[in-house]
Amino acid sequence: MTYAITQTCCSDATCVAVCPVNCIHPTPEEQAFGSTEMLYVDPATCIDCGACADACPVDAVVPVDSLSAAQKEYAGINAAYYADRAPEPVAGPVFHAWGAPSYPRSLPHDFAPIRVAVVGTGPAGMYAAEDLLLHTNAEVTLVDRLPVAGGLVRYGVAPDHPATKGAGEVFARFHAHPRVRMHLGVEVGKDVTAEELAAHHDAVIYAVGASADRRLGIPGEDLPGSIPATSFVSWYNAHPEVPPEAVGLSAERVVVTGNGNVALDVARILVTDPAALAGTDIAGHALAALRESGVREVVLLGRRGPEDTACTASELLALTHLPGVELMVDDQDPRTGAAIDGAAPGSAAALLRGLPRVTADWSQPPPAGRRIVFRFHSSPVEVLGRDGVEAVRVTGAAGEEEIPAGLFLRAIGYRGRPVPGLPFDETAGTVPHEGGRVTGMPGTYVVGWIKRGPSGGIGANRTCAAETVGTLLADAVAGALPSPAYPAKAFGRLARRRVRQVVDARGLAAIDRAERSRGAEHGRPRVKFDTLPALVAAARTHRLRSPR
Ligand code: NAP
Numbered sequence: 001m002t003y004a005i006t007q008t009c010c011s012d013a014t015c016v017a018v019c020p021v022n023c024i025h026p027t028p029e030e031q032a033f034g035s036t037e038m039l040y041v042d043p044a045t046c047i048d049c050g051a052c053a054d055a056c057p058v059d060a061v062v063p064v065d066s067l068s069a070a071q072k073e074y075a076g077i078n079a080a081y082y083a084d085r086a087p088e089p090v091a092g093p094v095f096h097a098w099g100a101p102s103y104p105r106s107l108p109h110d111f112a113p114i115r116v117a118v119v120g121t122g123p124a125g126m127y128a129a130e131d132l133l134l135h136t137n138a139e140v141t142l143v144d145r146l147p148v149a150g151g152l153v154r155y156g157v158a159p160d161h162p163a164t165k166g167a168g169e170v171f172a173r174f175h176a177h178p179r180v181r182m183h184l185g186v187e188v189g190k191d192v193t194a195e196e197l198a199a200h201h202d203a204v205i206y207a208v209g210a211s212a213d214r215r216l217g218i219p220g221e222d223l224p225g226s227i228p229a230t231s232f233v234s235w236y237n238a239h240p241e242v243p244p245e246a247v248g249l250s251a252e253r254v255v256v257t258g259n260g261n262v263a264l265d266v267a268r269i270l271v272t273d274p275a276a277l278a279g280t281d282i283a284g285h286a287l288a289a290l291r292e293s294g295v296r297e298v299v300l301l302g303r304r305g306p307e308d309t310a311c312t313a314s315e316l317l318a319l320t321h322l323p324g325v326e327l328m329v330d331d332q333d334p335r336t337g338a339a340i341d342g343a344a345p346g347s348a349a350a351l352l353r354g355l356p357r358v359t360a361d362w363s364q365p366p367p368a369g370r371r372i373v374f375r376f377h378s379s380p381v382e383v384l385g386r387d388g389v390e391a392v393r394v395t396g397a398a399g400e401e402e403i404p405a406g407l408f409l410r411a412i413g414y415r416g417r418p419v420p421g422l423p424f425d426e427t428a429g430t431v432p433h434e435g436g437r438v439t440g441m442p443g444t445y446v447v448g449w450i451k452r453g454p455s456g457g458i459g460a461n462r463t464c465a466a467e468t469v470g471t472l473l474a475d476a477v478a479g480a481l482p483s484p485a486y487p488a489k490a491f492g493r494l495a496r497r498r499v500r501q502v503v504d505a506r507g508l509a510a511i512d513r514a515e516r517s518r519g520a521e522h523g524r525p526r527v528k529f530d531t532l533p534a535l536v537a538a539a540r541t542h543r544l545r546s547p548r
Contacts, residue, residue: 001048001054001063001064001065002041002043002046002048002063002064002065002074002075003041003046003050003053003061003062003064003079004041004043004059004061004062004063004064004067004074004075004078004128004277004339004409004424005024005038005039005040005041005049005052005060005074005078006060006062006067006073006074006314007060007314007315007317008059008060008161008163008164008197008239008316009037009039009058009060009072009314009459010057010058010164010167010457010458010459010460011033011034011036011038011039011153011457011459011460012057012127012459013027013028013039013057013077013459013462013463014035014038014057014361015051015053015055015056016028016039016059017055018051018052018061018256018307019051019056019201020046020049020053021045021046021049022048023041023042023045023046023047024039024041024042025039025040025042025081025082026039026143028463030437032196032449034172034456034460034463034464036081037313038060038076038312038314038400038453040077040082041061041078042074042078042082043064043078043079043082043123044082044488048063050063051289052548054269055079056166056286057166057167057169057170058163058166058167058458059163059166060163061326062320064072065491068114068444069321070318070321072200073317074441077314077346078315079475080346080441080488082099082347083279085153087504090391092199095504096148100335102528103147104170105395105397108175108369108477111136111476111477112138112177113138113139114138114139114202114203114476115138115139115141115200115202115203115484115488116132116138116139116140116141116142116201116202116203116204116205117139117140117141117142117197117200117201117203117204117205117470117491118132118140118142118143118146118204118205118207118253119143119144119188119197119204119205119206119207119209120143120151120206120208121142121144121149121150121151121171121184122150122151122152122156122207122209122448123141123151123152123153123155123167123171123448123458123461123462124151124207124209124447124448124449124451124464124465125151125205125207125447125448126171126174126198127447127462127464127465128169128207128447128465128468128469129142129173129174129180130260130414130465131176131408131466131469133174133177133179133467134471135179136355136458136473138179139179139181140177140179140180140181140490141181141183141200141201141540142178142180142181142182142183142184142384143183143184143186143188143197144183144184144186145185145186145187145188145190146184146185146240146532146535147184147185147501147503147507147511147532147535147536147539148176148184148219148503148508148511148529148535148539149171149172149182149364149508150168150171150186151166151207151209151276151401152209152239152333152458152464153167153171153214153458154528155203155233155234155237155238155239155504156233156263156291157237158208158233158236158237158268158269159236159237159277159280159282160265160268160269160272160277160280160282161277162163162280164418164458165281165385166400167459169238170363171370172512173483175508175509176505177511178235178281179390179503181488181491181492181504181506182503182508183492183495183502183503183504184502184503184504184507184508184530184539185499185501185502185503186495186498186499186502187208188415188418188419188420189419189420189421191495191498192494192495192498193420193421194419194420194422195421196422197491197495198443198444199332199484199485199486200441200484200485200490200491200494201484201487201491202443202476202481202483202484203444203445203475203476203481204443204444204445205294205436205441205445205447205468205471205472206346206419206422206431206438206444206445206446206450207447207448207450208416208417208419208450209416209448209449209450210414210415210416210449210450210453210454211230211247211414211416211417212228212414212416212429213228213229213231213414213415214228214410214412214413214414216257216380216410218380218382218383218411219382220382220383220384220385221383221385221410223388223389223408223467224383224387224389225248225251225381225385225388225406225407225408225495226383226389226407226408227246227247227407227408227409227410227412228409228410228411229256229258229262229263229266229409229411229451230262230264230414231246231247232247232266232409233262233265233266234497235247235283235286236269236282236283236286236350237270237282237283237528238281238282238283238284238285238286238528238529238530239530240529240530240531240532240534240535241532244283244285244286244289244530247286247289247407248289248293248407249289249290249292249293249294249407250293250295250406251295251405251406251407252294252295252296252366252406252513253293253295253298253299253365253366253388253403253404253405253406254267254270254297254298254299254300254405254406254407254409255298255380255392255403255405255407255408255409255439256294256298256299256300256301256302256309256407256408256409256410256411257301257303257379257380257410257411257412258300258301258302258407258410258411258413258414258484259300259301259302259309259374259410259411260310260311260411261308261310261311261312261315261457262411262413262443263300263311263409264300264311264315264316264319265315266409266411267298267300267319267372268319268322269282270290270293270295270298270534271295271296271298271322271325271370271371272290272322272370273323273324274291274293274311274346275292276323277290278523279523279524279525280521280524280525281524281525281526281527283342283456283530284527284530285530290422295370295384295407296366296367296368296369296375297298297361297366297369297370297372297373298371298372299372299373299375299377299403299405300329300372300373300374301375301378301379301380301394302375302376302377302378303377303487304376304377304388305333305335305336305339305349305376305377306329306336306339306340306343306349306374306376307339307343307347309348309349309376311345311348312348313346313348313350313351316348316351317351317458318458319372320354320355324369324370325369325370325371325372326356326369326370326372326374327355327358327371327372327374328355328357328358328371329352329355329356329358329374329376330357330358330359330360330373330375330376330378331358331359332359332360332378332398333377333378333396333397334369334397334399335376335377335397336357336376336377336448337357339376340352341482342354349383349534352374360372360375360405362401362402362404373375373446375394375396377395377396377397378394378395378396378514379394379395380394380408380410381390381391381393381394381395381400381538383408384402388406388450389405389406389408390404390405390406391403391404391405392405392408405503409503411445413427413454413459414449414454415454416428416429416449416450416453416454417429418430418431419450420439420494420546422441423438423439423440425531429453429454430446430449430450430452430453431446431450431451431452432529433446433451434471435447435468436451436467436468436470436471436472437468437471437472438468442475442480442481442482443475443481443482445468445471445472446468447461447465447468448461448465450465451464451468452464460547471532479524501539501540502541503535503536506539506542507522507539507542510538510539510540510541510542511529511535511539512526514528514529514538514541515528515538
């Protein structure tokens with residue numbers, strides 16, 4: 001019996017570091033690392049020790065004989081990665097460089113602790129903070145504009161992916177680290193300037209992500225009911241800036257443009273049986289709306305063919321196992337069927353091979369049941385309606401067609417926002433940098449999507465953070481960091497002068513306790529507070545639990 005890596009793989013290579021026989025690939029030292037959808041266990045060399053499963057932050061590693069029905073294919077998917085590959089040499093215990101990061105080597109033993117601010121508490125910021133805390137004696141100030149930590153782990157990962165949210169539990173261990181000061185609810189560029197933050201620290205790492213949505217630039221895009229998928233994701237994740245009424249689900253048909261993993265997430269949530277979501281941390285208002293939802297059909301538009309679909313094969317595979325939901329392919333363009341028939345084994349397109357192909361008649365309401373229709377070689381050209389979305393005009397092989405729909409979601413990617421005080425590349429939507437150091441700004445760094453653009457899952461941020469932290473530490477050793485002008489506690493005082501309710505680590509723990517306890521009453525992992533005042537009020541409850 002061996003282990004297999006499954007759908008939730010985050011590719012952060014924690015498993016690689018603990019594998020004693022080098023049976024998980026690609027490793028961070030191999031060229032393919034970062035270019036494969038996931039990591040794979042070689043069944044020929046796995047010794048079944050389970051170290052990888054214990055270490056995996058997202059519960060992705062499973063003994064082959066314990067794979068669920070929806071995971072069964074992963075035994076073959078793991079094995080297939082090694083089919084044409086010579087076995088990796090195994091000579092006794094394996095110690096990867098990954099397990100012993102290289103940058104501490106460049107820090108002299110008696111190097112004085114530096115003070116580093118990390119702006120943003122999502123995966124990129126937390127991998128950077130974790131690197132600094134585990135491998136140096138740096139003090140870390142965590143800053144987030146929201147009064148709660150987590151970034152996209154809390155507000156991006158779909159509620160029906162609880163294992164992926166497990167990464168958040170790993171990051172949370174560092175929130176209360178003795179060398180961490182936490183100031184949540186403080187926005188850099190609004191409450192404090194980038195200059196002020198820099199003046200209180202040796203270095204600042206911006207991990208602010210890509211929080212804006214991209215636009216199509218087509219007529220009708222701003223009609224009520226035409227919204228970015230990012231808003232829909234925030235809505236079902238109880239983001240305090242997206243109100244319950246931001247999404248209406250009375251329509252029978254929803255059109256989604258884009259076919260990346262975000263498009264799959266929103267399509268899946270729209271057609272999943274609400275009973276299956278009732279045990280998750282989905283927003284209460286979203287669960288109520290989904291229970292009353294009229295949506296029976298989601299049409300996913302891909303502007304290119306199945307061979308170029310942007311979603312990962314593992315997410316598409318999971319969709320094929322969604323109970324009570326039929327998947328089908330609109331065969332309006334002859335190139336679609338040809339590409340699916342000729343798709344490479346293991347690719348996302350190959351997974352579409354077994355699906356029914358239909359010539360959709362959009363003039364008819366969707367049939368009974370719930371279904372997702374993949375339509376390729378098709379882009380929206382106009383959103384139609386008087387007071388709200390009534391239809392979407394789309395391109396097709398036989399000219400333009402109108403698809404009646406009451407909700408139109410554009411899942412065409414995220415975009416970084418400029419950070420006041422930092423340079424910004426308007427074309428890429430990122431901050432220009434060299435190895436993570438912001439161009440022309442000594443002591444200022446970027447990591448994650450604001451550094452490299454909005455692509456890659458959670459684990460991709462680990463290597464990204466390692467590069468940025470490596471550059472920062474090399475600069476520290478070279479004496480290239482500007483010295484802070486203020487003592488360590490001064491930034492906290494400044495933040496509290498500017499913001500009435502700054503949430504610290506104890507406040508964050510209070511929010512966590514309160515949300516879990518609300519969840520326990522309903523058999524859910526947590527019930528999130530969905531407004532800023534509610535989050536701040538929950539954070540304050542720790543002061544009421546005063547020690548005797
Ligand atoms: P994405 O993977 O970049 O997909 C964007 C989609 O939008 C593509 O299908 C793209 O088509 C399409 N598109 C872009 N511009 C368009 C336009 N003007 N008109 C029509 N279509 C357009 O982005 P994402 O889905 O937002 O995901 C972002 C990252 O987060 C990805 O790396 C994703 O894997 C990750 N993520 C992972 C998970 C998970 O692991 N479960 C969940 C969510 C997100 P083209 O390919 O033709 O450009």
